[in-house]
Amino acid sequence: xxxxxxxxxxxxxxxxxxxxxxxxxxxxxxxAAAPAEGSAAxxxxxxxxxxxxxxxxxxxxxxxxxxxxxxxFWSVVKAGAEKAGADLGDNVQYQSDGDPQKQAQxxxxxxxxxxxxxxxxxxxxxxxxxxxxxxxxxxxxxxxxNAGGDKSKEFGAMNHIGQDEAVAGNAVGAKxxxxxxxxxxxxxxxxxxxxxxxxxxxxxxGLGGTVENLxxxxxxxxxxxxxxxxxxxxDPSIDGVVTLGGQMAAVAAAAxxxxxxxxxxxxxxxxxxxxxxxxxxxxLFAVDxxxxxxxxxxxxxMTLYLSNANTLGGGLPVLTGPSFVTPxxxxxxxxxxxxxxx
Amino acid sequence: xxxxxxxxxxxxAKVSVxxxxxxxxxxxxxxxxxxxxxxxxxxxxxxxxxxxxANWLDPASTIGIMAVxxxxxMIGGHFDxxxxxxxxxxxxxxxxxxxxxxxxxxxxxxxxxxxxxxIGAFNGYLVVRTGLPSFIITLATFLMLQGLNLGLTKLIIxxxxxxxxxxxxxxxSAKAVFASQFTLFGQEFQITILWWILWTAxxxxxxMHTRFGNWTFATGGDRNASRNVGVPVKSxxxxxxxxxxxxxxxxxxxxxxxxxxxxxxxxxxRELIFIxxxxxxxxxxxxxxxxxxxxxxxxxxxxxxxxxxVYAGWDSDWFKFFLGAMLLLAVLSNEYVRRxxxxxxxx
Numbered sequence: 242x243x244x245x246x247x248x249x250x251x252x253x254x255x256x257x258x259x260x261x262x263x264x265x266x267x268x269x270x271x272x273a274a275a276p277a278e279g280s281a282a283x284x285x286x287x288x289x290x291x292x293x294x295x296x297x298x299x300x301x302x303x304x305x306x307x308x309x310x311x312x313x314f315w316s317v318v319k320a321g322a323e324k325a326g327a328d329l330g331d332n333v334q335y336q337s338d339g340d341p342q343k344q345a346q347x348x349x350x351x352x353x354x355x356x357x358x359x360x361x362x363x364x365x366x367x368x369x370x371x372x373x374x375x376x377x378x379x380x381x382x383x384x385x386x387n388a389g390g391d392k393s394k395e396f397g398a399m400n401h402i403g404q405d406e407a408v409a410g411n412a413v414g415a416k417x418x419x420x421x422x423x424x425x426x427x428x429x430x431x432x433x434x435x436x437x438x439x440x441x442x443x444x445x446x447g448l449g450g451t452v453e454n455l456x457x458x459x460x461x462x463x464x465x466x467x468x469x470x471x472x473x474x475x476d477p478s479i480d481g482v483v484t485l486g487g488q489m490a491a492v493a494a495a496a497x498x499x500x501x502x503x504x505x506x507x508x509x510x511x512x513x514x515x516x517x518x519x520x521x522x523x524x525l526f527a528v529d530x531x532x533x534x535x536x537x538x539x540x541x542x543m544t545l546y547l548s549n550a551n552t553l554g555g556g557l558p559v560l561t562g563p564s565f566v567t568p569x570x571x572x573x574x575x576x577x578x579x580x581x582x583x
Numbered sequence: 584x585x586x587x588x589x590x591x592x593x594x595x596a597k598v599s600v601x602x603x604x605x606x607x608x609x610x611x612x613x614x615x616x617x618x619x620x621x622x623x624x625x626x627x628x629x630x631x632x633x634x635x636x637a638n639w640l641d642p643a644s645t646i647g648i649m650a651v652x653x654x655x656x657m658i659g660g661h662f663d664x665x666x667x668x669x670x671x672x673x674x675x676x677x678x679x680x681x682x683x684x685x686x687x688x689x690x691x692x693x694x695x696x697x698x699x700x701x702i703g704a705f706n707g708y709l710v711v712r713t714g715l716p717s718f719i720i721t722l723a724t725f726l727m728l729q730g731l732n733l734g735l736t737k738l739i740i741x742x743x744x745x746x747x748x749x750x751x752x753x754x755x756s757a758k759a760v761f762a763s764q765f766t767l768f769g770q771e772f773q774i775t776i777l778w779w780i781l782w783t784a785x786x787x788x789x790x791m792h793t794r795f796g797n798w799t800f801a802t803g804g805d806r807n808a809s810r811n812v813g814v815p816v817k818s819x820x821x822x823x824x825x826x827x828x829x830x831x832x833x834x835x836x837x838x839x840x841x842x843x844x845x846x847x848x849x850x851x852x853r854e855l856i857f858i859x860x861x862x863x864x865x866x867x868x869x870x871x872x873x874x875x876x877x878x879x880x881x882x883x884x885x886x887x888x889x890x891x892x893v894y895a896g897w898d899s900d901w902f903k904f905f906l907g908a909m910l911l912l913a914v915l916s917n918e919y920v921r922r923x924x925x926x927x928x929x930x
Contacts, residue, residue, distance in 0.1 A: 309848060313744045316737065432903070456899040460851045463838055464642045464889065471638055471893035474629050488744065488846055495842075499771070500634075513746045514844050581742040 297330010300358060300547050302540055303351035306387065307364040309339040309459075313488065313512050314532050318387070320581055321536025322360070329544050335536075341368030348372040358382050358547055360539035361398075363389025364434055370396060384543055386535045388436045390558045399546060400554045402538050404530035404562035406436050410443015412563045413483060413507055413528055414452070420505050420525055422481030423450035426472055430459040430489050437485050440509060444483050452483075462492050469496035473504060484508040490515050494523040511566050511583055516575035519568055529574070530562030533582050608865030609877030611917030615863065616884050618916065619909065623891030630894045633770035640772065643886025644779035645834050647879045649853075650860035651779075651786045652830035654878035657861050658790070659823040660803035660870030661710060661717035665702070665725040666827050667853035671732050673699045673835025674845040678745030679736065681754075688753035696832045702728070703828025707821030729851060736847040746844040754840070761833075762841035775837055779879065782830070786875035799823065803870030860885050863913050884913050 304322045308315025319335045326333030334351070338344045341364070349372050351359060359376050363369050366389040376383055377397040385393040385401045393401035417425055425448055427441035438454075445452040455472055457465035473479055473496060482497060482504050484490045490508035497504050508515060509528045518524040538559065545551040553559055566574050577583040624631040630639075649666060656663055673695045680691035706724055710717045736743055748754060764771040790796040798819045801809040810816045831850075839845045862868065863884055864877025888909040892902055 312848065313742060313846065316743045429899075454899055455893070456902045458852075460848055461642075461853055462842055462846070462849070463645055467638055467642045467886075467890055468893050471629075471635075471890045474632075474634055474638065475627060475894045475896060488844070491842065491844065512744060514744075517746075 298544050298548055300329075300331045300544055301354075301356045302326070302331050302333050302358040302360060302543050303348075303354075303356040304333060304335045304360040304536065304539060305344060305347045305351060306335075306337040306362040307339055307341070307344050308337040308362070314486065314510055317532040317581060317583065318362075318536040321533035321538075322540050323536075324533075324582075325537040325540035325544075329541065331540060331544055333540055339364075341365040345369050345372040349375065352376045352379055352381060356381060358384070358543035360384050360386055360543060361389075362387040363392060363396075364436060365389075366392035366396065373397070382543065382546055384539050384546075386539045387530075387532070393558070394556065399552055400542070400556070401558040402535050402542065402561060403558060404528075405558060405560060406439040407443040407446075408560070409509070409528055409530065409563040410440040410445075411447035412443075412565075413440075413509070414444040414447020414449070416447075416526060416565070417444070417481045417483065417505065417507055418448050418450065420481070420507075422448065422505055424476075424478050425450065425452045425481035425483055426455045426469075426479055427452050428455050428457055428465075428469060428482065428484045428489055428493060430457055430465065430484075430486050432456055440485055441483070448481075457489070459486065459489070462488065465489065466492045466496045466499075469493050470500045473497065473500040473502045477502070480504050482506045486510050488512065488514065490524050490527065491518060494518050498523070511574065511578055513575060513578045516566065516571050516578050519566060519571045520575070522568070525567075527566040528563040529566050529583065531564060531583075532561075534561045607877075608872060608874045609880055610865075611920035612864045612877050612880040612884065612913070614920050615913040615916045616880050616887070619884055619887050619891065619913065623887060623895060626891070627894035627896070630891055633768050635890075635894060637770050637772045639886045639890035640776045640883075641886070642889060643883045644773060644775040645837065646853075646856060646860055646885055647779040647882030648775070648782050648834055649827075649830050649857040650864070650878040650882045651783050651875045652827045653857040654861035654864060654866050654873050654875055655786055655790065655799060656823045656827050657858070657866045657868070657870060658803045658873045659799045659820060660806065661820065661823065662721060662858065663706060663824060663827045664718065664721040664854050665706065665728055666721075666831055666857055667850040667855075668725055668728040668732065669699055669702060669828055669831035670835040670838065670850035670853065671845070671847065672702065672728055672850075673832040674839035674849055675732055675736055675745060675835075675847065677836050677839045678748050678845040679739055681751045682745055682747045683740050685751070688748075688751055688757045692757060692836055695836060696829070699828045699832040699835070700825050703825035704821055706828075707824030710824070711817040711820050725854070732849075733847045743847040744844055745839075748839060748845075749843040757836075758840045761837045778833070778837075779882075782833075783875050783879040790875055795819065795822070800871060803872075805871070856885060859910065863910065863917060865917065885910070888913075 306315060306318060315337060322333050322335050336347045338347055345368055348361060348369065352375050359381050361383060363385055373383055373396045383398040385398045387403045390401040390403055390405065427444050429437050431437060441452060441454050457468050482493045484493045490506060491514045493506050497506060506524045507526050508524060511527045511529045515524060515527050519527060542553055574583050629635045653666055676695040676698055677691045680686040680694055681688045706721055709720045763774045765774055790799060798814045801814045802816050802819050806816055860881035861878040864881030866873030866878060888906055892905045897905055
């Protein structure tokens with residue numbers, strides 16, 4: 242709860258800044274559009290001195306994530322990062338690749354391009370270790386977001402902004418137990434992602450019953466639906482399904498219905514389909530780790546550090562979740578999900 | 584190669600039913616499918632219950648519709664690595680046109696067909712025009728489409744997931760055709776299973792009983808020789824690519840209507856599964872040999888295995904390993920049977 246207050250304070254900051262910058266909106270919008278033009282614009286702006294609030298900060302900040310192309314979640318992170326760039330007048334370059342090797346190369350490219358700040362998600366921290374070391378060696382401050390919080394400090398990053406997967410998983414397990422579930426399957430849609438395994442482990446700890454993991458393919462949703470259905474048919478005592486990504490919740494809800502099972506579905510991450518399912522009562526709840534906030538705050542905190550040497554969190558990760566989407570607050574959030582910011 | 588390719592003489596000659604059976608490319612796959620069915624039935628009673636069968640026929644049907652078309656193309660001597668992504672393209676077009684531009688759903692489906700057929704024609708045209716391996720050409724379209732699916736989707740609707748197809752007018756009628764369920768023996772089955780059977784029958788008829796089918800076998804068997812005897816190799820090839828695209832359109836539309844939404848990353852990486860299914864079903868990677876029924880059974884094997892592993896309750900961390908091992912077994916038994924059949928035929 243203490244952290245929540247913290248978050249509110251942090252949230253208020255960019256709003257105040259945005260209010261400041263909006264007075265000179267014409268120059269702001271031009272610099273916000275710059276990142277689309279790529280490296281040429283970036284280097285040109287790099288020589289500009291960090292300007293005072295009125296004209297925007299003009300920092301070059303690279304946001305390099307592991308989000309797969311076409312992933313709904315990461316498009317929200319990107320939207321957040323770009324909005325922060327626009328609000329603060331920074332040049333934000335967002336790039337992503339799900340392959341750790343390629344992500345490392347993207348970081349290297351950003352470093353050699355001379356960005357002033359680096360915001361990175363670390364799904365596979367060890368693969369990025371060298372690249373991040375290069376960045377810190379070059380004097381570029383690094384903030385990690387979303388995944389890789391436990392390695393963040395070790396790699397020399399300033400702080401980590403994200404959801405602690407174990408904490409969130411624990412909360413989900415507790416919520417499922419509250420709903421009466423005892424035998425739960427945890428659907429993993431991306432093999433080898435440490436964060437997803439940690440979530441399922443957290444669910445196990447929080448539930449206090451049995452949790453079994455089920456691996457499915459995120460790019461083949463009808464196949465995933467059949468697999469979940471198979472599991473429900475094979476073991477009728479399953480009374481809960483936890484999914485780890487928005488789109489999989491819709492698939493699991495359909496599988497539960499088709500299998501004639503009474504299992505409750507709870508999910509991580511929110512999108513417009515999930516909010517509709519929560520309204521219909523087909524999904525019990527969704528954990529929102531507020532990806533928009535991760536993108537936004539990554540850029541925002543970086544800007545605060547570059548301009549005012551501020552850091553946040555006192556060496557502990559800044560948590561953006563779990564916040565729950567339930568039938569009570571779903572209406573408001575669904576409007577925002579349609580707009581692509583939740 | 585070409586042992587079974589239907590020249591007029593062979594077809595007219597009287598061959599015993601048994602021997603004709605042995606000569607079929609799909610025989611090995613049939614036996615593999617029976618073995619896998621028995622194997623998983625033994626491990627789990629749910630597997631051979633009506634509910635279980637309905638459930639593993641479901642993924643088998645979508646893979647099967649694609650595999651049958653991919654098999655035709657492979658018989659014609661080509662690959663299409665963009666087949667998986669085209670599923671995504673087709674579904675996204677349907678989704679975006681209906682939910683964003685509020686086009687009537689059937690019109691969107693028609694537009695989607697036209698666009699995806701154009702992609703197939705583009706693939707085919709490039710392959711015949713450049714003479715480059717289809718592997719390379721379609722790898723390029725695969726990558727381009729991957730980018731287009733994401734880039735255009737985000738450009739138009741500013742998110743990567745098209746939702747809300749269910750609320751659009753005409754959805755119910757479209758769903759009835761593409762994504763509804765039918766009841767048989769008190770169990771609900773996906774309608775795609777019927778479409779799968781229909782596609783397989785149609786493809787088999789085309790391959791075995793039409794001139795286009797003969798041209799397909801000839802083109803895949805020996806392109807130059809076919810050209811010399813007057814087979815329209817180029818148009819046959821282009822049409823084969825378009826058939827794969829038509830199948831991708833069908834499956835993509837099915838998925839968009841069934842899920843009520845479509846992700847921009849849908850279909851990536853599935854193209855290999857279709858090729859695998861076709862190969863299990865007796866298609867040669869070199870072309871000129873294979874069957875649509877075989878590919879359909881290859882898809883069946885894939886569907887049974889992927890769901891059977893879950894029914895058997897094996898640790899899902901090992902899922903892909905088991906899947907690969909089962910497929911290897913299926914292919915090996917397939918190969919063994921085919922070789923036996925070939926020697927018996929001579930003897």
